[in-house]
Amino acid sequence: MRKLCFLFLASAAQAALEFESVLLTTEHTKGFRAVEFAKGEGRLPKARCKAWPGSNDWPSDFEWRLFNATLDGALLKPTTPSIACYRGPDFNAATCSYLLNNATNNGFWIDDPVTVLTQWTQGGTCMPALNATGTCTHGGFPHFVVNATTVKHVQAAVNYARNKNIRLIIKNTGHDFGGRSVGAGSLSIWTHNLNAFELLKGYKKGSYSGTAAHFGSGLLNWQLFNEMFRNNLTIVGGGQRTIGANGGWMASGGHGHLTSLYGLAADQVLELRVVTADGRYLVADEEQNTDLFYALRGGGGSTYGVVTSVIVKTYPPVTLISSSLGIACNPPPDTNARARYAPLDSNTKFVNNTDRFWNAISIYFRFKRSIVLAGGTDWDYLYPLGNNSYSFRTRITFPNTSATAAEALLKPLYDNLLRAGFNFTLNRTELVPVPYFGTALTPSSPGSNGLQNTRYRSRLIPHDNFATDAIFNRTFAAMRSITEQGGLTLHGLSIGPSAKAAGYPGTTAAVNPALRENVLHLCYMTTQPSSFTAQQARDEEAHVNKLLKPLRDITPGAGSYMNEGDPGEPDWQWSFYGAHYRSLLRVKRRRDPWGVFWAPTTVGSEGWEVVTLDGYPRSQNGRLCRVEQ
Structure with a gap:
């Protein structure tokens, strides 16, 4: 449930959403060292490839249960809903019919923890169809999903993935056309429910002074538009109302109907809250963690950290x-x-x-x-x-x-x-x-x-x-x-x-x-x-x-x-980032020397490759390994 609060603040440093008050501490890690924070100088793991289900380096079922306990039960092991269309123990004709005839119109796929709307990047497996033939395989969908509802969940997931050398991905809505929100054998951080919203009055940051909006990385555009409607103000949003109001959309720019007037989504950001590869929760703005503040506004998502919330500019009501x-x-x-x-x-x-x-x-x-x-x-x-x-x-x-x-x-x-x-x-x-x-x-x-x-x-x-x-x-x-x-x-x-x-x-x-x-x-x-x-x-x-x-x-x-x-x-590298690529690569190497975050065509991704069984290009249905020199 989202809360609408009115805070009268002189500094954004005092502002925090409710879910950001629950953090991972060293006390939480004492009983389960696999979620400990990073220590010392970071370096890539010795293993060339990320851990893989069934391999010797994959955590045992017991370890996954301990991890779930650290997460307060937020660990999911979901299948794709389309499995209902395939003969087997999960077959359900009524569910399959619903997926084909109704799910498109009510946000069902947007609210699913594994589904992405463009299926070919995960291997095109298990598409819904009447009288479906063949076997519904898991393909490039993640093996486990953390249903993050607090920053603690995000931190624990990052630490576990880093310490156990597990591929980590980040997903909100699944509006993903390039394979950034899927990955076989991965652990996924599902940010969809980090959707709180607060209005900040009396906010000051640099030359900006006035009302600002603070909202979680799971907030969808239609929810953001409702907040504008309630408060009679304007916040730059996307053209498609079921995409996330920040997250990956913002991280690579983010355009919409107001782009030529007020700029991109990345241009609106005054402050970011982010969990970095070492598991720490940081504030990034023009005075602190300035490298992240630069990189996370347009330098691509899923590679420097997990953004949990943003503070953005607001404007008077706009008509179209x-x-x-x-x-x-x-x-x-x-x-x-x-x-x-x-x-x-x-x-x-x-x-x-x-x-x-x-x-x-x-x-x-x-x-x-x-x-x-x-x-x-x-x-x-x-x-x-x-x-x-x-x-x-x-x-x-x-x-x-x-x-x-x-x-x-x-x-x-x-x-x-x-x-x-x-x-x-x-x-x-x-x-x-x-x-x-x-x-x-x-x-x-x-x-x-x-x-x-x-x-x-x-x-x-x-x-x-x-x-x-x-x-x-x-x-x-x-x-x-x-x-x-x-x-x-x-x-x-x-x-x-x-x-x-x-x-x-x-x-x-x-x-x-x-x-x-x-x-x-x-x-x-x-x-x-x-x-x-x-x-x-x-x-x-x-x-x-x-x-x-x-x-x-x-x-x-x-x-x-x-x-x-x-x-x-x-x-x-040039097409997506232009002359910024070298400076962004320095940020990536400084902030993530362990190679925790990876997604195709993100900064630093050329050092890794997905090894598929059939060599299908650009598919995420395979094990993630470092490129051999």
Whole structure:
């Protein structure tokens, strides 16, 4: 249960959430030395690989019971819910039907301790299906899960994993597209229930003075929006309401509808509470543990420590005003394919000529820089449906803007479309400012994504690529060819988290410098079937990287956004972190010399590899071992 408190403080050092008052002490460790804090100079364990279930170095059942006693009974050994669909002792037809027909709409998967929404990274095992065949294996899901409800639980889990050389992972909601929240043979820290919230009045930190919000790493965006609604204030949140309000989303940047106005989630952070690899619980801000304060704001998650809570800036109430349009090309006869078209409203146009369709899309994408410069964002999808059939839809959002001002901002777009022969009519009935935080929500109202095997490839397109018609046209030609030749779905977001938008203390964060120059965040989406062999997966990865190479070539140094990036991203150190990588690696080595924290494409991860039985690339279904020199 979340508590809402009003604290009148002059210093954040006095503030602590209730669950952060329960800490692991040396008294707790006396009877079970496996959870002792680190001592002396840290170094990597002698064993090349992490302990593995069934091996000689894996703890006995008795040790796990002692560990559970230290955790006050918080240790779980869950199976994936989808096991109910497979013949065997856990088969349950009613449960399987529920998973397939109802679980997507009520947050079930978000609240599950092991499930991640993108399944291919854990091996694509045990997907729910009617009349499922084969065996439901555990795959890359963790072996044990700590249902953390206090800092003590987090500390004990970190210490146990370090002292027993067990692979450790961190999970909140499972909005994970790169395999960071799964790992075979691992111990998982499930932060989902660290969801307390407090409002701090009279908070002062550096040049910031006023009201701040303090909340746990398990708080979800829909819960954060409810707190905004109750208190009539604004906190920067994500676009998808079932993601975590900080955690991994914040650690790699974190974008949403206010990104072009107030910056990224990482730019909002004034203070962090974190459990480090030695098991200690620390406060990180601009005066203490400054290396962690730098690294944890944009330098990637799951590698420096476990964030238990953050204190962030708040703003006066913000309104949003939105406008949508859609363009469809060569409607397919198939009803299911047509369902993926833009909504059939007054702002949807149909064309029967592919070049005309792409010309209209080009005009719209050329306008994206104007959206960002006005402090706005957009969210669009372009679906290839086969046989030169396409669907595009977008929604543009401007904060703190009147209907008259929004119409003036959109007029150049509609004028350019008209000159190209597209007589779009601005739907003025949409132009109604609404509160950013919306209305009160319930656990079932956000709706969550269902299980999928989506694979994301990301590219950041900077202002330079919009500077002239010539460079933009070359950039757009590369974008178009990826969808036309490869059949990849395009998901685009106009976001401009500039240094000016970031404000204090965002400019000191480890956010990928490419994001500060960004106009368009492109995601190319494919489905990686569970039926793929290892060779098919390698071939597909090589094929898509070849398709994206012209776009990467025309955006040199622009990089990629890790939260929607690919674990197979070429030169990922530069793409995800840019010039910050070396300084972040120094933080990693200083704070975690034991190699406690690891996840793919996180800082320092190149020193380890997952050894799978079949060599399936990027899968977390295998033992974690150090790379042999």
